[in-house]
Amino acid sequence: MNILVLGAGQLARMMSLAGTPLDLVTLAYDAGTDKVIDPVSFKQYDMSLTAAISWADSITAEFEHIPLPVLALCEQSGKFYPGAEAIATGGDRAKEKALLDKANVPSAPYRLITQQAHFDEAVESLGLPLVIKTCQAGYDGKGQWRLKTLADKAAVWSEMAAFLAAGTDAYPHAILAEKMIPFDREVSIIGVRSQSGEIRIYPLTENQHTNGVLTLSIAGKEKAQIQAQAEQAFSAVADALNYVGVLAIEFFDVAGQLLVNEIAPRVHNSGHWTQQGCHVSQFENHMRAIAGLPLGNTKLLRATAMVNVLGQAAIPREVLAISDVTSHWYGKSAKPGRKMGHINVSAANLHQLGERLAELAEILPEADYPGVAATAQALVLN
Amino acid sequence: MNILVLGAGQLARMMSLAGTPLDLVTLAYDAGTDKVIDPVSFKQYDMSLTAAISWADSITAEFEHIPLPVLALCEQSGKFYPGAEAIATGGDRAKEKALLDKANVPSAPYRLITQQAHFDEAVESLGLPLVIKTCQAGYDGKGQWRLKTLADKAAVWSEMAAFLAAGTDAYPHAILAEKMIPFDREVSIIGVRSQSGEIRIYPLTENQHTNGVLTLSIAGKEKAQIQAQAEQAFSAVADALNYVGVLAIEFFDVAGQLLVNEIAPRVHNSGHWTQQGCHVSQFENHMRAIAGLPLGNTKLLRATAMVNVLGQAAIPREVLAISDVTSHWYGKSAKPGRKMGHINVSAANLHQLGERLAELAEILPEADYPGVAATAQALVLN
Incomplete structure (x- = not known):
C-alpha cells in the first residue's frame, strides 16, 4: 500500500x-x-x-x-486523511475555537479581531493580560503579542493593524485575543481515530517549553481523573471532525482543570515518547489508521521521557551508554534552534526514570537541554 | 556515518x-x-x-x-566487521568445528571427509545414524544426507563422491559427518560484542523448525542454568574470533546439556523477537557495535514469540487487531517457502503470551504457520 x-x-x-x-x-x-x-x-x-x-x-x-x-x-x-476540514481547523485559531465551542470542550475565553472595535471590546470584556495571536500564521512562539497594561495598547494595536491590513480578499487576515490564564503546567493528549470511528488514546504527557518550543515531555505520571478529562476532550474533538489518524491536543492545567491551548491534526512532538513508551507508537498508529488497518495498543508500556535536540549537530554518543536511552536522529542539516532529533529515556518506574535522566543531565549541557536536571531531581525525590 | x-x-x-x-x-x-x-x-x-x-x-x-x-x-x-575470518568460519562447517574445539565449546563428535577412507572411518568410529553435510554450501536443510543403516552406505557415498569430485583446486569440496544425537529441542543464543571486546547477550530463544526452516521462536522462558551455559559458549566463541557485531549460536538441548549445532556470524532469524522483546534489538545492537557506539540493553523486556511468514503474499490484516502483535514485512515478491516477513507477539507474561498466540492461531492456518496453536496451548497450560 x-x-x-x-x-x-x-x-x-x-x-x-x-x-x-x-x-x-x-x-x-x-x-x-x-x-x-x-x-x-x-x-x-x-x-x-x-x-x-x-x-x-x-x-x-x-x-x-x-x-x-x-x-x-x-x-x-x-x-x-484526516481531511481538509481537520487540517484547516488545526491551521486556523478561529476555526479551532469554533470547534471547541461546538464540541463543548473548555478553553480560555476569546474574541476574534478583524477591526479596532473588536480589539477595544476584547480588552474591555476579557480584561488584561491578553494573549493575542494571528489566526493562521505562526507557531512555536512566532506571530504573537502579549498585552499586559493599557499603556501598551496603542503600540500593540499598531502592529496588529499592520498585520490585518496585509490580508487580501483571498487570504483575509484575522487575529484572536485570549484571556491569559495563569496555569500550573502544560500537558497534551495524543490519540488515534480509525476510519470506522474507533478511538484509542495514549496516556497524558507533561510538556516543558523553553522560548515557546517544546524541550521535554514525560509520560506515565498522571492521575486517572485528569486522564479522563483529557480523553473526554479528545473524543469530543475527534468525533466532531470525523477525524482519521493521530490527533494531538495541548492543554493548560489550571489547578486540575484542563483548558485546550491548541489542536494539532497530526502526529506531534509531545507524542514522540510513544516510540519507546508504548507497544505501538503514534507514528505506527497514524499509519494503521490512514491505511485502514486495526489500531494498536496505546497503553503505557514503560515510564518514558523525551528530550528534544535543538540545533545541535549530533547526539553525543556517550548518551547511548545509559540504559534504555534511544536516539532518534532526523538527518537534517544543523541550524540554530532547529529540531534535529530527540532522545527517549525509558525505565521500569518514575524513580528509575529520574535516575536515568540524571545520568543524561551529566552529559547534556543545561543551556542546550534545559530542564533535564531539574526533572530528574523531581522524579528521584518523588 | x-x-x-x-x-x-x-x-x-x-x-x-x-x-x-x-x-x-x-x-x-x-x-x-x-x-x-x-x-x-x-x-x-x-x-x-x-x-x-x-x-x-x-x-x-x-x-x-x-x-x-x-x-x-x-x-x-x-x-x-565481524571480519573475514568470522564470515569464513560461519560459512564452513570444518572451520566452525575447529573453532569450537579450540574454544572448548561442546558439539557433536564429527569427522571431516574428503575421500572414501575418511567416510569408512567415520561410520566405524562415530557409529550410525550420521548427519552428513557439505562443509561450505547449503543451509536450511539443503545439501545434507542422513545415514541410518549400513545398507544405504554405498548409495549415500556415491552422492557424496560426486559432490567431492565437483570441487576444484581453488574451491575444494569437503564434507563433515556428525554423530546424530537425539535432542529434546533446539535453542539459540544471540549476543553482541563491541570493538573494545565488551559482550552483551540476549535471553536464550527456543526455536521450532519445520522441514529444516525456522517457523517459530519463543524467548523469556529459560532457566538461569541453561542461560549460563549458552552465555559461556557465546563468550568463548566471540572472543576466539575477536568478533565485532551480533553473532548467533544454535544449540541442541540434550537433557539440559547444550551442544552447538551451528554458528551464524550475523543477525539471525531466531533473534527477530528482540525487536519487541528487548529495549534494543539485535539489529540496533549490531549497528551500534560496527559503528563503534556503546552497546544497548539486551535484557528481556517482555515475553515475546516470533512466527515466520513463509511464502505468503501478505500478513492477514486482522492479525494486527490482536494486542501487542507487530508486523515485520520484507517487501519481497512472494515465492513458495520464501521468508516474506515475520510476526512478533509480546505479552506481560508467558500465560498471556499463550493466550495471544491462541488468538493468532485462529487466524493463521496451521499448514502455513505450523506450531502456533500447540505452542499457545503449552504456554497457557503451563
Whole structure:
C-alpha cells in the first residue's frame, strides 16, 4: 500500500520508518520545493504532485499550513486523511475555537479581531493580560503579542493593524485575543481515530517549553481523573471532525482543570515518547489508521521521557551508554534552534526514570537541554 | 556515518531501519546482481562495489556465503566487521568445528571427509545414524544426507563422491559427518560484542523448525542454568574470533546439556523477537557495535514469540487487531517457502503470551504457520 505525506520533515520520516514493516511504502511531498522525495533517504523522485496523488492509496500530512491548492487536490482524490476540514481547523485559531465551542470542550475565553472595535471590546470584556495571536500564521512562539497594561495598547494595536491590513480578499487576515490564564503546567493528549470511528488514546504527557518550543515531555505520571478529562476532550474533538489518524491536543492545567491551548491534526512532538513508551507508537498508529488497518495498543508500556535536540549537530554518543536511552536522529542539516532529533529515556518506574535522566543531565549541557536536571531531581525525590 | 551491508535482503533492510534513528545511513550490495541499492526502498544507486567500499565508514554482512573476491576487497579496506575470518568460519562447517574445539565449546563428535577412507572411518568410529553435510554450501536443510543403516552406505557415498569430485583446486569440496544425537529441542543464543571486546547477550530463544526452516521462536522462558551455559559458549566463541557485531549460536538441548549445532556470524532469524522483546534489538545492537557506539540493553523486556511468514503474499490484516502483535514485512515478491516477513507477539507474561498466540492461531492456518496453536496451548497450560 502506498502512502503520500504532505511535508518532508522528521514527522514524515518517522511515519515512513513505522510504516515500512507494515508493508506501507511512503513518499513525501515537499511543498516548498514542489518535489517528491523519500523522507528517509531524501532521494528525489521524478514524480509530480499529481502523479504522486494517483500513485498513493492514502494521503496524509505532517503539518497544517499546507498551501490551499495542494490541499484541494488531495481532498479531491478522496484519499486524504484526516481531511481538509481537520487540517484547516488545526491551521486556523478561529476555526479551532469554533470547534471547541461546538464540541463543548473548555478553553480560555476569546474574541476574534478583524477591526479596532473588536480589539477595544476584547480588552474591555476579557480584561488584561491578553494573549493575542494571528489566526493562521505562526507557531512555536512566532506571530504573537502579549498585552499586559493599557499603556501598551496603542503600540500593540499598531502592529496588529499592520498585520490585518496585509490580508487580501483571498487570504483575509484575522487575529484572536485570549484571556491569559495563569496555569500550573502544560500537558497534551495524543490519540488515534480509525476510519470506522474507533478511538484509542495514549496516556497524558507533561510538556516543558523553553522560548515557546517544546524541550521535554514525560509520560506515565498522571492521575486517572485528569486522564479522563483529557480523553473526554479528545473524543469530543475527534468525533466532531470525523477525524482519521493521530490527533494531538495541548492543554493548560489550571489547578486540575484542563483548558485546550491548541489542536494539532497530526502526529506531534509531545507524542514522540510513544516510540519507546508504548507497544505501538503514534507514528505506527497514524499509519494503521490512514491505511485502514486495526489500531494498536496505546497503553503505557514503560515510564518514558523525551528530550528534544535543538540545533545541535549530533547526539553525543556517550548518551547511548545509559540504559534504555534511544536516539532518534532526523538527518537534517544543523541550524540554530532547529529540531534535529530527540532522545527517549525509558525505565521500569518514575524513580528509575529520574535516575536515568540524571545520568543524561551529566552529559547534556543545561543551556542546550534545559530542564533535564531539574526533572530528574523531581522524579528521584518523588 | 555510512554503513555498507553485503547482501540486500531482509536482514540488511532491518539493519537499515534500526540504524536510521542512530544517524547511520545504510546501503546494501547485492552480490548476485553486482548492484548497490537502498535495502528499504530497493532504489538502485549508480555506485560500484569499490565506490561503495570507499563511501562506507563500516562494512558488514547479512550472510556468510559471500564471494571470496568481494570479501577480500572489504577486508582490505580495514572497515569490515565481524571480519573475514568470522564470515569464513560461519560459512564452513570444518572451520566452525575447529573453532569450537579450540574454544572448548561442546558439539557433536564429527569427522571431516574428503575421500572414501575418511567416510569408512567415520561410520566405524562415530557409529550410525550420521548427519552428513557439505562443509561450505547449503543451509536450511539443503545439501545434507542422513545415514541410518549400513545398507544405504554405498548409495549415500556415491552422492557424496560426486559432490567431492565437483570441487576444484581453488574451491575444494569437503564434507563433515556428525554423530546424530537425539535432542529434546533446539535453542539459540544471540549476543553482541563491541570493538573494545565488551559482550552483551540476549535471553536464550527456543526455536521450532519445520522441514529444516525456522517457523517459530519463543524467548523469556529459560532457566538461569541453561542461560549460563549458552552465555559461556557465546563468550568463548566471540572472543576466539575477536568478533565485532551480533553473532548467533544454535544449540541442541540434550537433557539440559547444550551442544552447538551451528554458528551464524550475523543477525539471525531466531533473534527477530528482540525487536519487541528487548529495549534494543539485535539489529540496533549490531549497528551500534560496527559503528563503534556503546552497546544497548539486551535484557528481556517482555515475553515475546516470533512466527515466520513463509511464502505468503501478505500478513492477514486482522492479525494486527490482536494486542501487542507487530508486523515485520520484507517487501519481497512472494515465492513458495520464501521468508516474506515475520510476526512478533509480546505479552506481560508467558500465560498471556499463550493466550495471544491462541488468538493468532485462529487466524493463521496451521499448514502455513505450523506450531502456533500447540505452542499457545503449552504456554497457557503451563
